[in-house]
Amino acid sequence: VQLQASGGGVVQTGESLRLSCAASGRTLRGVAVGWFRQVPGKEREFVAASTRTGGGTLYSDSVKGRFTLSRDNAKNTVYLQMNSLKPEDTAVYYCAADSSIISSSLRNDYAWDYWGQGTLVTVSS
Numbered sequence: 001v002q003l004q005a006s007g008g009g010v011v012q013t014g015e016s017l018r019l020s021c022a023a024s025g026r027t028l029r030g031v032a033v034g035w036f037r038q039v040p041g042k043e044r045e046f047v048a049a050s051t052r053t054g055g056g057t058l059y060s061d062s063v064k065g066r067f068t069l070s071r072d073n074a075k076n077t078v079y080l081q082m083n084s085l086k087p088e089d090t091a092v093y094y095c096a097a098d099s100s101i102i103s104s105s106l107r108n109d110y111a112w113d114y115w116g117q118g119t120l121v122t123v124s125s
Contacts, residue, residue: 001025001114005095008119011085015123019080021095021116028071031099033078035069036109037091037121044094048080049106052099058106062088085123092118 007019021033034049048059048069057069068081078095096112105111 001028001031001097001099003095003097003114003116005093005116005119008093008121010122010124013086013123013125015085016081016083017085017121019082019093019095019119019121021078021080023076023078023097027073028076028078028097029073031097032101032106032112033069033071034096034098034106034112035078035080035093036096037089037093038118039091044109045091046107046109047093049096050078051103051106052101056103060107082121085121087123087125090121090123092120094118 002024004022032052035047036044037047038044046060050057066084070079095116097114098112101111
C-alpha cells in the first residue's frame with residue numbers, strides 16, 4: 001500500500017483543517033487506518049485509528065471531541081477532520097495503514113506496516 005497524505009497548512013487557533021490520505025496499490029477495505037503526529041525532538045504520537053472492519057474508531061484523549069477520522073472507500077481515501085485547533089496540535093501528521101494489526105496495538109506506531117510521507121500542520125496563537 002502506498003499512502004499520500006495532504007491537506008496540511010497554517011491556520012489560527014480555533015480554525016479547522018481536513019487532512020487526506022489517499023491510498024494506492026490495494027483497497028483500504030478490511031485495512032486498519034490511522035493518524036499519528038510528531039513534533040521535532042519528540043516521539044510520534046497516536047492521534048486516531050479505525051479498525052480493519054471500520055466498526056470502531058479510537059482517538060487520543062488530546063483530540064477526542066475535536067478530530068474525526070472518516071473513510072471514503074469509493075475514493076480509497078481516509079480523512080482527518082480537525083476542528084477547534086490549538087497551538088499544541090502543531091506537528092507533522094502521518095497516516096498509516098495495516099491489514100493485520102490487532103485492535104490492542106492500534107495506538108502503537110511500531111505496529112503499523114505502511115506510512116505516508118507526512119503533512120505539516122501549524123496552528124498559530
